[in-house]
Amino acid sequence: MEAPSDRSLMVDNVLVLLLDIEGCTTPITFVKDVLFPYIKEHVHDYLTEHWAEEECQADVQLLRQQAEADAQLPGAVAIPCDGAAKQAVLDAAVASVLWQMAADRKTTALKQLQGHMWRAAYACGEVKGEVYADVVPALRAWRAAGKRVYIYSSGSVEAQKLLFGHTTDGSILELLDGHFDTKIGAKVEAESYKQISAAVGCPASSILFLTDITKEAAAAEEAGIRTMVVERPGNAELTADERKRFQTTSTFSLLH
């Protein structure tokens, strides 16, 4: 195992840190054990409370269109048309959301409603973003050293800002220089990292990408970006080969 000083040295020449979220800044269980259960438990109350709002009706309309497209799938729930009794439509919308989530669907209709529900949940403090204890001190140290910090996650930029804007320690958005999601490209494609390098105006060789996924690290390296694979509790175990091939760390506190 490398001495911590070697890792600090590695970060010395870095101008930009690029951070993954799940399994890196945040427990991999946060989405699975906090965000998704929140939707299942509150979707009925949320729709009831916001039903009259235009945004909510647009969410329901999108769910209805998705249900029509899914009509042939086993277990799919149809949503009655607009003119039907409110409670029948609402109950069907709830059932449709629960079915989509059970089937692990990634539809725009589902994501849009989830995004609106999480926005409300963060705003009222019902949900708080989790970051590991070593994250905020590292962000402060890196920025004090003149480095910039960006996020790159498959969660939307809006979802990223909600998480970091409402953590258990309050908002830490002011410690971040910017956000990227898959609009810039998939996380396993080298091209995405070239685009990010160009977007932040920093040569790839001066960027360090921290992620828990070795496929993402390999893609970043292909683009000339330095990487370190983060091993947090609950992450998928690295193989012996992966451990040989990639630099690894279990905490950000060794990196400054």
Ligand SMILES: [Mg+2]
């Ligand atoms: Mg990750």
